[in-house]
Amino acid sequence: SYELTQPPSVSVSPGQTASITCSGDKLGDKYSCWYQQKPGQSPVLVIYQDRRRPSGIPERFSGSNSGNTATLTISGTQAMDEADYYCQVWDSGTVVFGGGTKLTVL
């Protein structure tokens, strides 16, 4: 079965750029999505089709996907961006989620 690997945690200072990676075999050949989940809340889709933002998602969220790595980038990170982030792809009839990355803004 297909696997996605994310770092368990990433730290960033307010106003700086945060990058969260997601690795998988030939991941660049698939479309990636990213979800944000704050404590006690439901997930929110922040990126789909590698780099597209749903309506209402701030421009500071961007995505890329090439080779074996997809990356979620948050520019000018704010305290409100502190959350768990999950990457997701579709592979052979299944939806696959990464293990999640806890983003700490400090």
Add this chain to the structure above:
Amino acid sequence: EVQVVESGGGLVQPGGSLRLSCAASGFIFSSFSMNWVRQAPGMGLEWISFISSSSSTIYYADSVKGRFTTSRDSAQNSLYLQMNSLRAEDTAIYYCAPSTLGTVFTGYGMDVWGQGTTVTVSS
């Protein structure tokens, strides 16, 4: 307002059954595929099932295949998850999540999430 509301969760003994429901509103339910995703306490997201808009295609995660059944009723704008032979490891918050931007297998993701319904499997 586009929304989904899950219901039907509760406490059930190992080996028991439960039926979850998901009521959709604010979008043309019959036009979009739906997913069930769960999250065990303190853990990450786990996808468990996909159903196409017409119910012609249904997929399951290996962890629930043969035990869970997904169905939908467009007349009721509702999605269902029949869960049988429940195990302790099925304890989780269960979310239904449609893909109203496009299909999940073309990279559109799941863009609407409810608050989920909690299932606890314990004796």
